[in-house]
Amino acid sequence: MEYMLFICTDSTAPTTEPPVHTIEEWVAETTDGGTRRHGDRLRPANDATTVKLRGGRLSVTAGPFAETTEWIAGYDVIECGDLDAAIEIAAKHPMAQFGQIEIRPMWPIE
Template identity: 40%
Template structure:
């Protein structure tokens, strides 16, 4: 089953991290990504730009509404993601626990609802 590991981090705190700590964090993510790839679990993943670069799009009464970010005054913002293939939720949670973000922020584990699971059969 596929899972999204969504990484939430405090953007304000990250902006104040010393350069050396940033290099160490980058190395930890590189090692984690390599472990996912070697295990055959990794499907996709990337870092996201800060929430100021975000745009929300909504349709209301047939009209497009566009709102540039950031939006909510929250402690943590969505900072990146991994899409993995795992045997079950326990395996996905185990991978999330190994993610460097688990020790400094939050990693949300969410199963992907496969389209084949809910589309009508022909």
């Protein structure tokens, strides 16, 4: 199955703990194992632009589509057997410790 991992911030997460896993380890492990398809960091929500077409008129606004205290800081697309495997992979990402990760199954257009 294919899953998207949304790597998100979390203002309640600890900041002073030593990291259990580093991002280099995680990227190396998931890339070598063939589970990670692609992924990257994203510029902060401040750099976001939101586009809407309403009644034929284009609206372009600065900022993210929803004003929240947390934002998506990166993403990864992984391929693995089931949700247990996806949880295991997400748990090793350093942002599981310093932020939070949302796992969403892909819904391919057939």
